[in-house]
Amino acid sequence: MALTLTCPVCGKRNGYEFRYGGEDKGPRPAEEGLTPRAWCDYVHMNTCTVGIQKEWWCHRDGCGAWFTTFRDTTKNLEVKPPEAENGQA
Amino acid sequence: MDRLKQLPTLRINTDEPLTLKYRRKTYRGAAGDTVATALYAGGVRIFGRSLKYHRPRGLYSLDGECSNTCMAVDGIPNVRTENTLLKDGMVVDAQNVKGSANFDWLGFIDKLDWMMPAGFYYKTMHKPAAVWPVAMKQIRKAAGLGVISPDDEMKGRYDEQYLTAEVTVIGGGPAGMAAALAAAESGHRVVLLESRPHLGGCFDYRVTTNGQGTHLYERARELAEQVKQTANIRRFEHAAMVGAYNNNLITAFQVGKAGDGFTERYIEIRSASVVVATGCIERPLLFEHNERPGVMQVGCAHRLARTYGILPGKEAVFSVGHDLGLEAAVDLSDLGVKIACVADIREDGQRPDLLEALAERDIPVLGGWVATHAHGGKTVKKATLSTVEGTVRRQFPCDLLVASAGLTPVSGPFILAQAGMGYDRRTGYFLPTGLPEKMFPAGRITGINDPDAIEASGRLAGLEAAAAAGADVTQAAAAARQAVAALPGPERGCKLVTAPVKGRKSFICFDEDATVKSVKQAIDAGFDVPELVKRYAAVGLGPGQSGIPGHNLPLFVAKYTASTGTPKPTTVRPPLVPTYIATYAGYNHHMFKRTPLHDSQKADGGIFRNIGVWQRARYFSEDFDCKEEILNVRNNVGMLDGSTLGKFRIHGPDALKALQRVYVSDMSKVTEGRIKYSAMCNDDGCVIDDGVVTKLGENDYCFTTSTGRAGQASEWIRYHTRFDNWDFHIVNLTDSMGVINLSGPNARKVLAKAVNIDVSNEAFPFSGYREFFIRETIPVRAMRLGFVGELSYELHVPASYMQTVWDMLKEAGAEFGIRNFGVETQNVLRMEKCHIILGQESEQRTNLLDVGLGFLWDRTKSDAKTVGAVALRQAENDPGRLTLVGIRMADDTRAARDGAIIVDTKVRGYVATMRKSFTTGEAVGMALVESQLAGIDTRLQIFEDECNGELLDARVVPMPFYDPEGERMKL
Numbered sequence A: 001m002a003l004t005l006t007c008p009v010c011g012k013r014n015g016y017e018f019r020y021g022g023e024d025k026g027p028r029p030a031e032e033g034l035t036p037r038a039w040c041d042y043v044h045m046n047t048c049t050v051g052i053q054k055e056w057w058c059h060r061d062g063c064g065a066w067f068t069t070f071r072d073t074t075k076n077l078e079v080k081p082p083e084a085e086n087g088q089a
Numbered sequence B: 001m002d003r004l005k006q007l008p009t010l011r012i013n014t015d016e017p018l019t020l021k022y023r024r025k026t027y028r029g030a031a032g033d034t035v036a037t038a039l040y041a042g043g044v045r046i047f048g049r050s051l052k053y054h055r056p057r058g059l060y061s062l063d064g065e066c067s068n069t070c071m072a073v074d075g076i077p078n079v080r081t082e083n084t085l086l087k088d089g090m091v092v093d094a095q096n097v098k099g100s101a102n103f104d105w106l107g108f109i110d111k112l113d114w115m116m117p118a119g120f121y122y123k124t125m126h127k128p129a130a131v132w133p134v135a136m137k138q139i140r141k142a143a144g145l146g147v148i149s150p151d152d153e154m155k156g157r158y159d160e161q162y163l164t165a166e167v168t169v170i171g172g173g174p175a176g177m178a179a180a181l182a183a184a185e186s187g188h189r190v191v192l193l194e195s196r197p198h199l200g201g202c203f204d205y206r207v208t209t210n211g212q213g214t215h216l217y218e219r220a221r222e223l224a225e226q227v228k229q230t231a232n233i234r235r236f237e238h239a240a241m242v243g244a245y246n247n248n249l250i251t252a253f254q255v256g257k258a259g260d261g262f263t264e265r266y267i268e269i270r271s272a273s274v275v276v277a278t279g280c281i282e283r284p285l286l287f288e289h290n291e292r293p294g295v296m297q298v299g300c301a302h303r304l305a306r307t308y309g310i311l312p313g314k315e316a317v318f319s320v321g322h323d324l325g326l327e328a329a330v331d332l333s334d335l336g337v338k339i340a341c342v343a344d345i346r347e348d349g350q351r352p353d354l355l356e357a358l359a360e361r362d363i364p365v366l367g368g369w370v371a372t373h374a375h376g377g378k379t380v381k382k383a384t385l386s387t388v389e390g391t392v393r394r395q396f397p398c399d400l401l402v403a404s405a406g407l408t409p410v411s412g413p414f415i416l417a418q419a420g421m422g423y424d425r426r427t428g429y430f431l432p433t434g435l436p437e438k439m440f441p442a443g444r445i446t447g448i449n450d451p452d453a454i455e456a457s458g459r460l461a462g463l464e465a466a467a468a469a470g471a472d473v474t475q476a477a478a479a480a481r482q483a484v485a486a487l488p489g490p491e492r493g494c495k496l497v498t499a500p501v502k503g504r505k506s507f508i509c510f511d512e513d514a515t516v517k518s519v520k521q522a523i524d525a526g527f528d529v530p531e532l533v534k535r536y537a538a539v540g541l542g543p544g545q546s547g548i549p550g551h552n553l554p555l556f557v558a559k560y561t562a563s564t565g566t567p568k569p570t571t572v573r574p575p576l577v578p579t580y581i582a583t584y585a586g587y588n589h590h591m592f593k594r595t596p597l598h599d600s601q602k603a604d605g606g607i608f609r610n611i612g613v614w615q616r617a618r619y620f621s622e623d624f625d626c627k628e629e630i631l632n633v634r635n636n637v638g639m640l641d642g643s644t645l646g647k648f649r650i651h652g653p654d655a656l657k658a659l660q661r662v663y664v665s666d667m668s669k670v671t672e673g674r675i676k677y678s679a680m681c682n683d684d685g686c687v688i689d690d691g692v693v694t695k696l697g698e699n700d701y702c703f704t705t706s707t708g709r710a711g712q713a714s715e716w717i718r719y720h721t722r723f724d725n726w727d728f729h730i731v732n733l734t735d736s737m738g739v740i741n742l743s744g745p746n747a748r749k750v751l752a753k754a755v756n757i758d759v760s761n762e763a764f765p766f767s768g769y770r771e772f773f774i775r776e777t778i779p780v781r782a783m784r785l786g787f788v789g790e791l792s793y794e795l796h797v798p799a800s801y802m803q804t805v806w807d808m809l810k811e812a813g814a815e816f817g818i819r820n821f822g823v824e825t826q827n828v829l830r831m832e833k834c835h836i837i838l839g840q841e842s843e844q845r846t847n848l849l850d851v852g853l854g855f856l857w858d859r860t861k862s863d864a865k866t867v868g869a870v871a872l873r874q875a876e877n878d879p880g881r882l883t884l885v886g887i888r889m890a891d892d893t894r895a896a897r898d899g900a901i902i903v904d905t906k907v908r909g910y911v912a913t914m915r916k917s918f919t920t921g922e923a924v925g926m927a928l929v930e931s932q933l934a935g936i937d938t939r940l941q942i943f944e945d946e947c948n949g950e951l952l953d954a955r956v957v958p959m960p961f962y963d964p965e966g967e968r969m970k971l
C-alpha cells in the first residue's frame, strides 16, 4: 500500500491509482511460424525477478497512460532505471 | 473523592463536570477525564476480571498497554477506558464477570491455576473427542473479554484522511515537539502525531526543572504553544500511530473530540522522512500478584495526581529501578500521599538531589531492594519487600504499591519499518541496529533522560529529517549536533526482570494471564525462543499488543535458558494499538452509479438491484418471473433503460488498426450506416467482451461494450497496442450518453410518432445505423438490433436529454400500451433467442469457439496480430472443451437454476441460464457441456441443491428456442 509510481504524464502518484500490466516482455511476436509453446511462454511465463524489474503500469485512475518503470520487487519500491537502461528511457 | 483542583499541571477542567453511569450508580468526572480516571476518582479500584483466572484487575499504566481497564462503554465491548475521554452520560459495564467486578462468582478459578499449565488447552482438550464440544462451551462462558451481539451496529462517523508532508513526527512529547519545530523552520510541511489527548509527553506532569530552571510542565506548554503558532505544523492529538510501511508511509487513527465531525479517523501520511519520538513506557516489575489492583506503574500514579488531580492512594510503597520513580515519590509525598518506603533495585547511581529530597521528607530508601509480594484479596493491603538476592524481607502496610522495573522504548515504529533490532547493554533497551532510510530517532527512545538532552536530540532529529526531505540545514544541524554532544547521553538502565520469587502468580502478561511459571513451563516443553513462548504460553497476543510483556519476555527467556547470545525482541505488527475495524472501514460502503433515468424508473415501480458498479431496475412488478413484461415485448412494445452499456468513440489515423488488434472480426468491413457485431478475446482466446461497431466517418468509429467491461475497455485497447506508437484516441461516452431500448412489434409505430425521419424497414433496416435530431435539438444515434429477438431500436441519447426522449416515447406509445421492461425480462427474452451474455454463458475459461461465436473470427488478418487469434487456432482441434448447447427440461414446470451442474459419474458441465419460457411454454436454457454431450437429443442429468438427490432430466435441443429463422427482428 505504500507504493508510489511515477506516471510520465502526471508525475509521482499513489500506487493505488495504477494497474499492474506485467513484466516487460517486448512486443507481441509475429504469428507466422509461432509454435504453441513459444506463444504460451510469451503470454504466461514470467521471470519473477528478485530485485529490480522493468514492468508495465497503467495510470488507470488518472490519465490512462501505459508506461514502463522499474520496481525493486524485494522492497516494492519504484527505483531509478539501471545504468544499462538509461539510453532507452 | 475530592480532586486536587489547584495544580497547574491539570488536564481536567473541574468547572465542566460530566457524569457517567456504572452499575446503576452515577460517577462524577470533569472535562478532560478519561472514563477510567473518572471511575477511579469515584472510588472504583477493580475495573474487570482477567481472561482466564478471573483475577481482579485495576488501573496499571494509564496508557492502555493492557486490557485491565477494558470495559463495555455505551454497548461497545473492550473499550480501553484509560484511553477514552469521558463524555457526558456514558454508560459503562465491567467485562468477564459473573456478578460484579468486585464480587465475581468465578473468582475461585484463580485457585485452580495448577490445573491449567501452559499449553493446557492443546494438551487436554482433544481426547476424548466427545468431551471437547461440551468443555469448549463451558470455557467460552467462563473465559474471554467482552461480549458482542451479532446484531450490534457500530454507531458514529468514521472518517479517513490522506496527508502529504515532508516530515512526519511520531510523538508529541518534548523531543517530538522540538523536532517538529526544527523541521518546520525550513518551511517544510510537518505532521505531528500524539497518542494522548494533549501534547507534552513526559514533561507534561512533572514539576522538576530543566537546565534553565523552568518547570518541565511549563516547558511542555511553551513548546506546545510554539507548535500551535507554527502554521506549517499540522498536529493531531489523540492520534496513535498504528502502522509504518515502506516509502515512510505512516498510518494512524485519531479519536474525535467534542465538536469534531468524526468519531474516529483513519490517517495515512506520505512524507519524505520520519522522526520517531515515541519515548518510553515502563517495563513491568515481575513479583507475586504484581497486577493486584493497587499495584501501578510510576507514571500512572504520578499522572493520576498531577494530570487528573486524584491521589492514587493514601499510603504507598515504591519499588522502582529508575529516577522517575524517586521523582514521583517526592512529588506524591508533597501532594499528600504517605510514602512508607522506596525500594530501589539499583544499589547506587541515583540522582543525588532526589535522594536528598527523599531524605528531607523522612522517606526511607532501600537500595538493592525490590517488591516480592503484593498482599490483599482484591486490592493491595500490604507489600513484602526483599533484597534483590531474596535474603532479607520486610513488610509494609499500604494501599498503593508503585512498581516499575525501569523504562522500555516504544520501538514499534522501527520494527514495523523493518529495522533490525538488537539489545543495547548500556540502556538495557532493544534498539534498532540500523536505521531505516530517512527515519530518525529522538528523545527518550535513545536512552537519554536529561530534559535538555531530550529537547536537543529532538531538534537535531528534526533538522536531519528536514535535510533528508531536501532542506539545506547544514549549519543549524551542525550546531544542534554540538548541543547534543555537550549534554548527557544514554543512561545505564536497570536490567532486573523478576523479583526473587518462584513466579506462580507473577504475571508477565496480564491480557492472557500468563505467569512467569507458565513461561518456564513453555520453555521446559521445548518452546525455548521468545517467538515460540509467545504463542505457546500466550504472552502478548492480547489487546495490549505486547505492551506489558514485550520487553520482559525476551529478557526472561534469555536468562532462564542461560542463553549466551543477545536477547531478541518479539516482533510487532500493525496496528500497534487496537483500532476499531469501523475506523479502517470508513463510512461509505454503498457506492454505485445511477443511470440518467434512475428516478423515473423508480417512480415507475422499478425494483432495483446492484449490477456491477450500477444500480439497475431489474423488475417492474412483484412477479419476478416477469410474465407480463415479457409478453408485452413479444406481442406489443416495451422500453428498457440500457444506459449502462459501454459506449466509446475511437478516432485517429490508426483507429482501424487498433480495432483490428482487439476485435476478432475483420473490422475493415465496418461501414458507415451499418453496425457490425463482433467480440474481443484475451490472449488465451477466451471471450471477454462483445458489442457492435459502426463507422462514423474517415478514421472515426463508435463501439459498444458490455456493461461490465466499460470500465476497462480503454485500458485494454491501450495495453494491447502499447508497443505500436499508433496514433488514435479513445473517448469513453458511457456516462455522457444514455441508451433507450425500444422493442416489440409495435416499436416502429412508436418511433415514427416521435421522430421525423423515415423509419420504414426499407429506409432503416435491420443492422442499420442512423443519426438524426429530435425536434432539431436532441442528437440521437439509433441502431436496429435484435438482442431480444423482436423489432428493436436502440437510441443513444445525451444523458441530459434522456428523460425528455424517454417521456416522448412513452407518450407516443401510450395508445399501444407501451410499458417498461427491466433487466430480468431482457435476460429471458434474449435467452429464448440464445443470444449470449458474456459472464453468464461464459466464464474465464470459455473461448470464442465454445460459445458458438467462431463465425466472427477472421483468420486472414494475421498481420493485425489480433489478440486471441493464436490461441484460437490452437484450441480449434482441442476435443476437451465445453460447448454451449440449448437444453430443455423433461419436466417443463421445473426449470433448473442458473449454475446447476450437469453430471453423470462426474461433473460434465453446467447450466448457464434457464427459465420457464412463457413464449413457448417450455423450460429451456443454455448450458456449457463437454463436447461429447453436445449432440442434439443427448440426455443430460442435472443436480442442484433443491433436487433432493433426484437428478433432473433434460436433453439437448436446437437453438434458438424462439423465432429460429430470425424473422421477427427484421420485420
Ligand SMILES: [Zn+2]
Residues within 6 Å of the ligand: A007, A008, A009, A010, A011, A059, A062, A063, A064, A065
Ligand atoms: Zn497519469
